[in-house]
Amino acid sequence: MNEALNKQAKRQADKKAIKFVIALFVLYILFSQGNLFMNSVMTPGARFHNAYIADHFNYIQGLKTALIVPAVWIIKAFGFYAIYNESDVMVVAGPYLRVNYSCLGLGVMSFLAAFVLAFPAPWKSTFKMLAIGILTIYILNICRIAGLGVLLGFFESQRQNFTYHHEIFNIIVYICIFALLYFWIKQNTRTTGKIKTEENDQPKVD
Numbered sequence: 001m002n003e004a005l006n007k008q009a010k011r012q013a014d015k016k017a018i019k020f021v022i023a024l025f026v027l028y029i030l031f032s033q034g035n036l037f038m039n040s041v042m043t044p045g046a047r048f049h050n051a052y053i054a055d056h057f058n059y060i061q062g063l064k065t066a067l068i069v070p071a072v073w074i075i076k077a078f079g080f081y082a083i084y085n086e087s088d089v090m091v092v093a094g095p096y097l098r099v100n101y102s103c104l105g106l107g108v109m110s111f112l113a114a115f116v117l118a119f120p121a122p123w124k125s126t127f128k129m130l131a132i133g134i135l136t137i138y139i140l141n142i143c144r145i146a147g148l149g150v151l152l153g154f155f156e157s158q159r160q161n162f163t164y165h166h167e168i169f170n171i172i173v174y175i176c177i178f179a180l181l182y183f184w185i186k187q188n189t190r191t192t193g194k195i196k197t198e199e200n201d202q203p204k205v206d
């Protein structure tokens with residue numbers, strides 16, 4: 001009897017794992033490619049550019065501005081004078097920084113959203129983790145832009161050593177996100193196991 005129950009539980013676990021992997025893959029492709037498509041829609045001269053959507057629903061430019069403005073505040077707090085436009089930050093006597101689509105963190109945000117939505121967890125926990133993860137990526141991105149402005153301003157002769165800042169930033173962000181996901185999964189797995197144990201402890205009525 002116990003062996004049959006164990007086999008059934010294993011089959012259910014395998015089905016959940018397969019369902020999770022498929023959902024993760026589909027959602028990630030949907031989110032990441034959807035953002036790339038919308039970037040084309042919002043970029044003048046791009047293949048799918050639409051002027052009306054670009055003028056009224058340009059969330060990509062909104063994210064750029066939401067990153068650039070706080071980063072400039074931080075740069076100025078360190079005593080530098082900085083000016084900026086929709087995509088660029090120029091630090092006087094310092095670096096010139098361009099914030100492209102690849103700098104927005106939408107790729108890692110797409111992965112985070114796909115993983116959290118695909119994982120079998122309560123909706124309240126899912127949306128909480130999604131909000132915390134996206135906020136973490138956003139804050140780290142601001143710190144990266146501001147950090148580059150400040151460090152390259154202070155260490156002008158070392159600018160060539162910051163060539164791979166984009167790759168280093170991605171590694172740091174993924175480490176932070178994987179750490180958050182690890183503790184989140186651990187918490188939800190523990191909660192699920194506790195609920196199942198309580199259900200098994202309930203008296204059975206024949």
